[in-house]
Amino acid sequence: MSGTEKVHSTAPDVQLADDARRPVRRALLSVFDKTGLVELAAALHTAGVELVSTGSTASTIADAGLPVTRVEDLTGFPECLEGRVKTLHPRVHAGILADSRKADHLRQLDELGIAAFELVVVNLYPFAATLATGADENTMVEQIDIGGPSMVRAAAKNHPSVAVVVDPARYDAVIEAVQTGGFTYAQRKALAAAAFVHTATYDVHVASWMSSAVAPSDVVDGVSTGFPEWIGGTWDRGDVLRYGENPHQRAALYTHGHGPAGLAQATQLHGKAMSYNNYVDADAAWRAAWDHEGPAVAIIKHANPCGIAVGANIAEAHRRAHATDPVSAYGGVIAANGVITREAAEQIAPVFTEVVVATGFEPAALEILQAKKNLRLLVAAAPARGGVESRPISGGLLVQERDVFQADGDDPASWTLATGEAASPEVLADLAFAWKAVRAAKSNAILLAADGAAVGIGMGQVNRVDSCRLAVERANTLAGDAERARGAVAASDAFFPFADGLQVLLDAGVRAVVQPGGSIRDEEVVAAAAAAGVTMYLTGTRHFAH
């Protein structure tokens, strides 16, 4: 539209107050999901409302012994093309779109012999649910509802005159409104907003499917980028949170209504409402705990691990994770990739903890932990592996594949022994644990481990030497053992650019190191390990976490 063109519109002849009710005399019903339909139709009929309806919706109403006008009889045109054309007719759409505030619209309806609708009840073909069954392309194409969204959008646009309902859960409210003089203008506006969300969500599903499965838009110069030209998402508000990262920031949780569930869909069994920071930390803890195959526990503070360990069971894993850094575990978030047992609960209870998230809680464990008034207890589904994740930046959104462990690079069998003796099975197991655990820490990250537990973590530093110093200092100061780094193994999330950071670890007495390699000074770095007689493996894979 050029700057000089104007949108054609005439002002309504009357202004509506928010509490202005509009009585319902005529309703159009066309629903795929017939839940509650007969009850709704019966109540509308009793209230004197004339019912107009499509194919099987009309049959359901008629079968219940209620009078109903079929759309075909209204339009004088048969439903055709296997239902692709039912309601796409001016007699339907003029009846929905006439603005009752405009005398001219009412005059035109009169001239055309069309009666207006005051209520439109529609729900759409179940596109997303059918897609989830793995249906083929032809089936999916037939699931693209055309007439339904047209009616919903028309009725939503004309909310000053029409109430539109897309959710059977609202039928009780419809009945109540019809019995009390109709919906208010404010209610019709709210229904219209919900209706546009309904059709927008529907179109996001259709457009996403078309641009990925049917006509992939991710191809550049003949090569698939894996990223379509457009991505759409739909998110529903869950809890409104007390505040955001800081008390002056407002915040809410939004969840996606489809796709794999995770922490956002967790069930809270006990405790105060989750805060924004609780969610951030619990998500980090939950992901970290699930990086390990056996029973594992991660303890997170400010999105970084202060404890992470595996064990024969969750209680043992927790004991070891707590021992990583008992000072920082105070006020932490604990995640276990299994059920919290009574034994684990008895260990957790004495330590001030913000959140415990697990796959479940033994009844005895629940009893023990519920005694802590402020402790939040969550049960969640394992986080998704694979797929993509996104992060907003100013003016845009970064999207990347999730950092999943690779067979080539993360499996110790694929590592290259750069120097020293091949590790014993026990040391190799510790190296494998450390390598998986280090990615839970923000880069630059160095993680020292012994016996399946982190014993010192240096994270979030802007150079790797400081991360090494931090890891050693924490190992040797936090658990009453000034030599805890000695004999531990070390993992580095990315290569050592110089030998200086590694030298800190060697001086502290680590026995083996695993790192990606790939620095232009690898030779110098490997030589330092060799000089200290320390085993070093190269993975060829990096696990930065920012």
Ligand SMILES: NC(=O)c1ncn([C@@H]2O[C@H](COP(=O)(O)O)[C@@H](O)[C@H]2O)c1NC=O
């Ligand atoms: N083509 C049309 O004109 C049309 N009009 C309404 N529908 C849909 O048909 C369904 C209801 O059909 P029936 O009453 O036959 O069960 C609703 O989900 C509605 O969204 C249509 N179907 C698809 O576009």
